[in-house]
Amino acid sequence: MVRRPDPIRQITIVGGGTAGWMCAAALARNLPGVAITLVESEEIGTVGVGEATIPPIRLFNAMLGLDEAEFLRETRGTYKLGIAFQDWGNLGERYFHPFGVYGLRPELGHFLQYWLRMKALGEVGPISDYSLCTLAAMSGRMGTQGDDPHSALSTLGSAYHFDAGLYARYLRRYSEKRGVTRIEGQVGDVALDPESGFVTTLTLKDGRTLGGDLFIDCSGFRGLLIEQALETGYENWTRWLPCDRAIAMPCEHGQRDANGEPVIAPYTLSTAREAGWQWTIPLQHRVGNGYVYSSQFKADDAAEATLRANLQGKVLAEPNRLRFVTGRRKAFWNRNVVAMGLASGFIEPLESTSIHLIQSGINKLLLHWPDRAFDPANIEAYNRRQHLDYERIRDFIILHYHATARDDTPLWRYTRDMAIPDTLAHKIAVFRERGAFANAAEEMFTPTSWMAVMMGQGIEPQSYDPLIEMQDIAPIRAGFSRMKTHLQSLADVMPSHGEYLKRHNMVAREVA
Secondary structure (H helix, E strand, O other), X not given: OOXXXXXXXXXXXXXXXXXXXXXXXXXXXHOOOOEEEEEEOOOOOXXXXXXXXXXXXXXXXXXXXXXXXXXXXXXXXXXEOEEEEEOOOOOOOEEEEEOOOOOOOOOHHHXXXXXXXXXXXXXXXXXXXXXXXXXXHHOOEOOOOOOOOOOXXXXXXOEEEOOXXXXXXXXXXXXXXOOOEEEEOOEEEEEXXXXXXXXXXXXEOOOOXXXXXXXXXXXXXXXXXXXXXXXXOEEEOOOOOOOOEEEEOOEOOOOXXXXXXXXXXXXXXXXXXXXXXXXXXXXXXXXXXXXXXXXXXXXXXXXXXXXXXXXXXXXXXXXEEEEOOOEEEOOOEEOOEEEOHXXXXXXXXXXXXXXXXXXXXXXXXXXXXXXXXXXXXXHHHHHHHHHHHHXXXXXXXXXXXXOOXXXXXXXXXXXXXXXXXXHHHHHHHHHHHHXXXXXXXXXXXXXXXXXXXXXXXXXXXXXXXXXXXXXXXXHHXXXXXXXXXXXXXXXXXXXXXXXXXXXXXXXXXXXX
């Protein structure tokens, strides 16, 4: 006999910030009639340094029905065609991780094999010549991604840079218009059912109480519900990712065009430093900067001095210092509590995955939406999928540190020589043999991403698919010549990034 579900009627979100308000907005959009309450305190600051994203954020915004121009104005946002990596493989070297594909079709495996054959003949330049995202980004240009899969413009993948604090406020307004109740306050006590261990009520420090069927923990590193109340446990990954500190500090734009307008690069810059790496993220009204480093190899004050010495403009705020332990909760969903954002774990933002992991967690929660019985099999299925997401992203971040020839500082010698997870070692071995990809289903990072980083940092395929060798070389040669010319011509006629934002009414009035 089929059991009728007992629907969730009340959701309580603990914590605001990007995670809390993304959850509130998505649930309000998808669960009409369900009471949603978010409790946060202005006295408890949010981390708020997640300013760069990856392409799936476009799907999240589309799911909410956000207008792109309004969203960019409200968040002082800009476009991001990928990430430029400086000094990662070796000092003085630079490569670009594009968000689009290489070539003219999404079947990268086939394109890479043809390129490898042409490279073996000495008849092609770098593979970046065949990436529209790279060509546009390196010339500071931006265009509109095409819908026609037969058009090269369909390969122009992009994401956004935006002010995370403004994004949270934007989503708060969106959520409150759709019935979400915000309560100002701090949680002082969490009551658990003595038999089930489920959270039953929250008592705020002023004595008010809040109930709920499902609780979502967006309380940041504290993990107020998932860890402090439920003692879920944490899996530490610092043996592979030793950075455990960050300093964030915004500055003014330092580069100006002939008209005095800021030059806004359509990409994130990641520069490897002696004990970690520095991000540079251009927004409309400022540049976001930060230094992620290992306290084992760099003192806090020395790290701040390094960051200050490498800013392009005047400092706009005092530094925000963060401490973290890279890893994840042993369970993201425990009883009737689901952790999101920093409460669920932390992977340093080298590939801008922090906001994506919130989005991914929300999507999977909706796919595994419970009723008030909270079936353990459903919870386990959610946790398994989230574990795989975190571990695959973890491996991709480890790749950046491990695939290096640098030996100039202790950090780089350590990461170059350290033992890596078997899952990552297998991916590297398969790619090195003939440029093949051992990617799992539902993997966040595509073959384009893995190839860009591996080849950008010196992991080169030793051969290529022998079936490619059997094909006539003449049409392949002609195709590569036409492709390079066509992609460059498309990039050349795109407007500058700043001009593109103006043309499409995406510049905030305060900036314009």
